[in-house]
Amino acid sequence: MDVTFMPLSDKDVEELVKFLTTNAFPFHRITAPSEALVRQLVLDGRFEADGVCTYWVFGDNHRLGLAIVERLDSLCPTFDLRLVEESRGRGAGVPVLQALTGLVFTDRPEALRFAGRTREDNIAMRKTFLRSGFLKEAHYREDWPLDDGRRIASVTYSVLRRDWEQGTVTGFIWEDVD
Known part of the structure; x- marks a missing residue:
């Protein structure tokens, strides 16, 4: 892809409002933003x-979402990546995240890492992170508030510039202290 x-651009406000109010974002803090918001x-x-x-974000000349x-x-x-509902579950996430990583590291030579966060139950995005060369760096228990008052964990993934440049993933030992 x-x-x-x-x-x-400033001329995109109406398109932005339409995009954010006509797509549901079930794994974001605000799942269905209003036009006023x-x-x-x-x-x-x-x-x-x-x-x-x-x-x-465009894939094969079709608007896929917003980054x-x-x-x-x-x-x-x-x-913060938001794909249109029609693009989810169709394999667009990995090429989009890989391209976004390339954009950031190319445009920002001082950046050493690039990171994103999601809810622990957003399995599709967590797999997208891993398949895009990101590594889980944090698991914050009871960090993400849900609409019903419960809290679930948030999970942070990142990619190092040197890993992106070399096509590798540098791991680490989670439990490194006895």
Whole structure:
């Protein structure tokens, strides 16, 4: 799949509102944002601000979703990836995440790591991380609040620049202290 990215522009607000309000995002903190909330987030700089850049994601010339890259001024940028419902479960996640990793490491030579986080029950995304060269680095128990008041773990994955450059995954020992 040929994956490309187009930076979000000021002219894209209506498309952004439509995208975020017509797709469900069951594994995100806000699963079904309202139009008013999306417009407020635009005004608040959620999608474009210092250290934040948002891209439309295209695969084979079809819009697949949205990638919000944050902490661009740090050594470890992070991302929020949202695919249209029709693209989920069809194998698009791995090429999209690999291309996004390439974009970040190419555009940000100071970045040493690139990381993302999801809920522990988002098995599809967790597999996407692993298949894209990311390694699980953290498992935060009872960190992610659910709408019903319960809490589940959040899981953080990252890829090192040197691993991305060499096509490797540097592991580590979880239980390294007795």
